[in-house]
Amino acid sequence: MKIALIGHGAIAGYVAANLPANSRLVGAICRPGREAAARSALSAVPALSVADLPERPDLLVDCAGHAGLRAHGPSALTAGIEVLSVSVGALADTGFCAELEAAARAGGTRLCLASGAFGALDALSAAAMGQGLAVTYTGRKPPQGWRGSRAEEVLDLEALAGPVTHFSGTAREAAQAYPKNANVAAAVALAGAGLDATRAELIADPGVTANIHEIAAEGSFGRFRFQIEGLPLPGNPRSSALTALSLLAALRQRHAAIRI
Known part of the structure; x- marks a missing residue:
């Protein structure tokens, strides 16, 4: 190929x-x-x-x-x-x-x-086939993870003493306002309840060292909560290791005799 x-x-x-x-x-x-x-x-x-x-x-x-x-x-x-x-x-x-x-x-x-820096999208896709799906995505990063984003307009990232939510809205709004930081919110939304029905919260937290992504979903299927603490690629703190790995997984699946 x-x-x-x-x-x-x-x-x-x-x-x-x-x-x-x-x-x-x-x-x-x-x-x-x-x-x-x-x-x-x-x-x-x-x-x-x-x-x-x-x-x-x-x-x-x-x-x-x-x-x-x-x-x-x-x-x-x-x-x-x-x-x-x-x-x-x-x-x-x-x-x-x-x-x-x-x-x-x-x-x-x-x-x-590709699934990018998150997982559980298969479960969300299945849940979306049922009724009454409600999904909330929460993205939590250390302050330096929000540098170069709109968070700098509303927060003093150097002076945070505790976690602060700097965005709350729909996944569509998050993806448009944070094009380099909210791909996960969009992926979660497209897999599940949709860009306008999925809630998104973005948090700067000086108490964490990893990028933490969490989804909470409930509907006629039941409910689940899923969290990933993502580490960066070696030598590049702004690039997610899981994002790169998700591309390789997608390439492998293209020619797999048995797929999941």
Whole structure:
């Protein structure tokens, strides 16, 4: 299977270094001016667009966030190239979501969303088949995990003495307000009750050292509560190890004789 990547950061590097045996990397899409960095990070041929890739990939794997999916997802799908992405929060934009769906239909292919930094999405998907599903997602990170986000506009992250909720609203609102921090909220919502029915709370907590994701769900199926304390990729505190691993798991499942 020929694979191309969007991005050349920590997640892309981890995926490239651990591709399944039946896969090979044919190129990486980067921003203009970043060709040398992409080549150095991945030992891959850099390209500025899907059309510039040296070989047509069977699968384009988005490791670059919302901007990367926006820039290259529609063109790849229209060309009939399947896309695998962890930028789930980008689908909170209804117009862009419709654009991706139209492109996939036009190209006769599909956009696949990896589970990213969270799990239990299979249980949520099953619960959504019943009645009265109510879901709350809570994202708790140490103050430094919220740097560069809207949390800095409402909190003094250096001065926190205890946990503070800096966002409470719908998963759609969270994904749009925190494009680099709330992909999990969007994934939980899309798997379960939907972007507008799923509640989201984002917390800065100086008492924790890991990124903690929790969902609480109840409905006609019963109820469950699920929590993950996610560790970063070695050497990069801003990239989730489980996000990179979820992409590798999705690649492995593509050709598995038995899937779960």
